[in-house]
Amino acid sequence: MLVKGYRKEIFRPDCNPNFQSVHCHAYLGTDISGVLPYLNTVLGGSTYTQDPPSVTFKVHGKLITVHSQKIAINALKDEEEADKILRWLTQEINDTWEKREQIKPSFEGIPKPRVLEILKLLPRNNCRRCGQTTCMVYSLLVADGVKGPKDCPGLSDPSRTKLQDYLEPFCLEP
DSSP states (O other): OOOOOEEEEEEOOTTOTTOSOEEEEEEESSOOGGGHHHHHHHHTOSEEEETTEEEEEEETTEEEEEESSEEEEEEESSHHHHHHHHHHHHHHHHHHHHTGGGSOOOOSOOOOOOHHHHHHTSOOSOOOTTSSSSHHHHHHHHHTTSSOGGGOTTOOHHHHHHHHHHHGGGTOOO
16 A cells, blocks of 8 residues: 555635635655656546656546655645545555556546647637637637536537537547
8 A cells, every 4th residue: 555644735726715616645655656646647647747857637526646755745625535535546646556567557637629720720809709718719719628628618510529529639638
């Protein structure tokens, strides 16, 4: 067992303490950098950094970054959600470590869609019907997997299909 426990810290973002969501840092009692490339393979990390070692995942609309001695999770509803994700993730880390002999490590993140390519497929009229101030902001959210083709009310069916086709290789889950 690689991760036996952690010390959890729940806090509101410094940039805006009035946010409804909370963030979580879990400080690990051991260095787990050796499991990160294997975890990247198993969970399909969106970003992998070798120095300092870390891997970032997007799971259920949350960004989760696993560092050598810390786990960071953003935009949580509450501490209960943090606990649930931390239990799941520590189990994934430990299972991956146990099975590392059968896993090919990956030192790269998954390819990401280009924001300007997404923008080209949108109406580009900044209608705000999607809830965003501009089509560029919407494009950024699509590239991050937060929004998808169905979330743009002004998108024609042929354009929606083109956007879906463009995003398909990136395996984004809006």
